[in-house]
Amino acid sequence: MILAELIKDWPCEVQGGSIRVEISGITDVAEQIQPGNIFVARKGKQHNGWHFVSEAVAKGAVAIVYDQDQPIEHLEVPHVWVPDCSTFLSYACKAVVGDKIELLTVIGVTGTNGKTTVTHFIGQILQKLGAKVAVLGTLGLWINGERQDQNTSSMTTPPPTYLYPIFAQCVELGVKYIIIEASSLGLSQHRLDHCPIDYGVYLNMSRDHYDEHGSKEKYELAKRKLATLANKIIVNADDPFCLNMKQHHVRSFTFGRHRTADISVIHKEINGTSTVLLVQYLENPVEIKMPFVGEHHQQNVLAAVATVQQLGYPLQTIAPSIPYLTLPSGRQQEVENDLGIRIFIDYAHTPSALVAVLQSLKLISKKKLIVVFGCGGDRDQGKRREMGKVADSYAHKIWLTSDNPRREQADMIIAQIAQGIDLTPYAIKINRKQAIESAIAEANPGDTVLIAGKGHETTQIIGNEVVPFSDYEIAKEYIKLLKTRLNDEK
Numbered sequence: 491m492i493l494a495e496l497i498k499d500w501p502c503e504v505q506g507g508s509i510r511v512e513i514s515g516i517t518d519v520a521e522q523i524q525p526g527n528i529f530v531a532r533k534g535k536q537h538n539g540w541h542f543v544s545e546a547v548a549k550g551a552v553a554i555v556y557d558q559d560q561p562i563e564h565l566e567v568p569h570v571w572v573p574d575c576s577t578f579l580s581y582a583c584k585a586v587v588g589d590k591i592e593l594l595t596v597i598g599v600t601g602t603n604g605k606t607t608v609t610h611f612i613g614q615i616l617q618k619l620g621a622k623v624a625v626l627g628t629l630g631l632w633i634n635g636e637r638q639d640q641n642t643s644s645m646t647t648p649p650p651t652y653l654y655p656i657f658a659q660c661v662e663l664g665v666k667y668i669i670i671e672a673s674s675l676g677l678s679q680h681r682l683d684h685c686p687i688d689y690g691v692y693l694n695m696s697r698d699h700y701d702e703h704g705s706k707e708k709y710e711l712a713k714r715k716l717a718t719l720a721n722k723i724i725v726n727a728d729d730p731f732c733l734n735m736k737q738h739h740v741r742s743f744t745f746g747r748h749r750t751a752d753i754s755v756i757h758k759e760i761n762g763t764s765t766v767l768l769v770q771y772l773e774n775p776v777e778i779k780m781p782f783v784g785e786h787h788q789q790n791v792l793a794a795v796a797t798v799q800q801l802g803y804p805l806q807t808i809a810p811s812i813p814y815l816t817l818p819s820g821r822q823q824e825v826e827n828d829l830g831i832r833i834f835i836d837y838a839h840t841p842s843a844l845v846a847v848l849q850s851l852k853l854i855s856k857k858k859l860i861v862v863f864g865c866g867g868d869r870d871q872g873k874r875r876e877m878g879k880v881a882d883s884y885a886h887k888i889w890l891t892s893d894n895p896r897r898e899q900a901d902m903i904i905a906q907i908a909q910g911i912d913l914t915p916y917a918i919k920i921n922r923k924q925a926i927e928s929a930i931a932e933a934n935p936g937d938t939v940l941i942a943g944k945g946h947e948t949t950q951i952i953g954n955e956v957v958p959f960s961d962y963e964i965a966k967e968y969i970k971l972l973k974t975r976l977n978d979e980k
């Protein structure tokens with residue numbers, strides 16, 4: 491493709507060089523420039539891309555795109571002014587890969603909690619139904635249940651520079667469905683602006699990322715954007731914000747606990763560790779057996795069932811795959827042991843997620859419920875006290891510790907969480923490994939220990955340092971140690 495072709499349908503002003511130059515790709519990250527690429531000099535919160543123009547040109551950039559007032563006399567390559575770099579980036583990344591991506595059916599899932607789980611549930615069901623399917627989000631790119639290591643970004647919703655090459659790769663591999671997580675920041679930062687989303691799924695809405703967006707209203711506005719991008723929306727009728735999204739789209743479908751939803755639960759029974767739901771669409775009730783107990787699991791399963799039903803599969807066909815659903819890594823993941831203590835790792839890092847997982851564990855917990863958690867630094871501060879309150883309401887003992895403090899002081903974050911704790915005894919151990927070990931050491935047979943906030947993560951971010959860290963491995967190693975000690979004492 492030549493530059494002229496790329497920019498002919500986009501508002502812009504070009505100066506210098508030739509617009510007939512052949513282009514090989516596009517990026518806004520100077521160090522990723524390959525010869526023949528366009529560099530989009532985007533101004534962000536931390537850096538101004540314009541400062542990396544010389545680096546980009548030295549690496550072989552054949553054109554620069556910008557949206558700021560900048561001195562441009564010394565640029566030897568064409569420089570293209572556009573009204574907004576981020577939207578151009580999204581438009582251009584899609585244009586570079588071409589129309590072939592229209593072959594994919596794209597499903598975008600948004601919500602404060604449960605995006606990863608629901609995208610993977612949809613993927614697992616479709617795979618069981620024989621379809622070739624990709625899932626993209628916090629846990630990276632998965633094709634037919636296999637993790638792909640190449641071309642992935644560390645973000646939940648990848649920037650367009652990653653997204654469209656992944657779409658192209660999926661088309662080449664014969665993938666039919668791609669299910670992607672649409673994070674609020676991904677939506678507000680235009681990462682999905684030109685994405686051909688067939689179905690947008692609205693799961694739930696509660697507090698998160700208010701500081702990063704600037705306000706609750708801006709967070710909600712970002713989430714609303716998915717409806718403007720999707721051909722049809724599938725909404726959780728039990729959540730007022732999601733239900734309200736129906737007013738913003740001419741094509742919608744609902745799922746929920748009550749008969750007013752298009753797909754609804756008309757009967758429910760809990761059998762030990764599984765739940766049997768009688769689910770109805772039109773006049774035909776179908777029994778589905780999910781291998782979990784807890785309201786949030788039910789919400790996630792229903793969302794996945796409703797989505798696959800909307801793709802054209804009847805409920806009767808979907809039902810046999812539900813008992814085989816598995817939670818993604820780090821979501822209520824049990825650390826097996828023979829100490830008589832049930833230990834779970836979970837990714838709850840918002841107040842409503844903590845409520846969900848603690849309620850779910852209460853249903854299976856025999857004696858005391860002990861929770862270990864902290865909150866991430868450089869993230870919404872208001873959720874910290876709220877999470878303290880939640881732990882106070884559900885747990886018998888709380889261990890406050892570090893999550894990913896990033897550039898904040900861990901003890902200050904912990905103090906903010908502690909403001910929400912009133913009656914429940916709590917202890918502070920800033921070192922997360924020590925906190926996990928202390929909680930397990932203190933637990934008695936019959937107790938349940940929840941280690942929340944970091945789930946599948948394999949690193950801890952302290953200041954600018956990223957160190958290896960896994961809640962699961964730490965718990966597993968400590969259990970081994972306790973076992974050896976017990977054997978030695980015998």
Ligand SMILES: CC(=O)N[C@H]1[C@@H](OP(=O)(O)OP(=O)(O)OC[C@H]2O[C@@H](n3ccc(=O)[nH]c3=O)[C@H](O)[C@@H]2O)O[C@H](CO)[C@@H](O)[C@@H]1O[C@H](C)C(=O)N[C@@H](C)C(=O)N[C@H](CCC(=O)O)C(=O)O
Pocket residue numbers: 518519520521532533534535536537538539542644645646647648649673674675676679698699702
């Ligand atoms: C707040 C936020 O989302 N920031 C993202 C954003 O940063 P930014 O716009 O401020 O960019 P910047 O760092 O100032 O850089 C400006 C420009 O200069 C360029 N640059 C910068 C430095 C350099 O050496 N060379 C260079 O070319 C950058 O590539 C960029 O084009 O754009 C950057 C480039 O794409 C992202 O790396 C960065 O994500 C940061 C690291 C991040 O942590 N984001 C998280 C909060 C996030 O988006 N999370 C959501 C999930 C949330 C959820 O699940 O609830 C996600 O979708 O991942």
Ligand SMILES: Nc1ncnc2c1ncn2[C@@H]1O[C@H](COP(=O)(O)OP(=O)(O)OP(=O)(O)O)[C@@H](O)[C@H]1O
Pocket residue numbers: 601602603604605606607608628646671673693694786787789790820821822836837838839842843844846847945
């Ligand atoms: N439907 C739900 N309602 C409330 N909480 C939920 C729901 N589903 C999952 N959770 C909680 O949220 C945690 C994170 O789940 P998941 O990773 O699926 O969400 P997410 O929206 O992808 O999160 P993030 O985007 O922040 O990575 C789970 O470990 C669980 O504690």
Ligand SMILES: N[C@H](CCC[C@H](N)C(=O)O)C(=O)O
Pocket residue numbers: 646839865866867869893894943944947
């Ligand atoms: N997608 C979320 C993940 C938070 C996970 C938690 N461990 C933290 O670091 O705050 C975010 O980037 O805000």
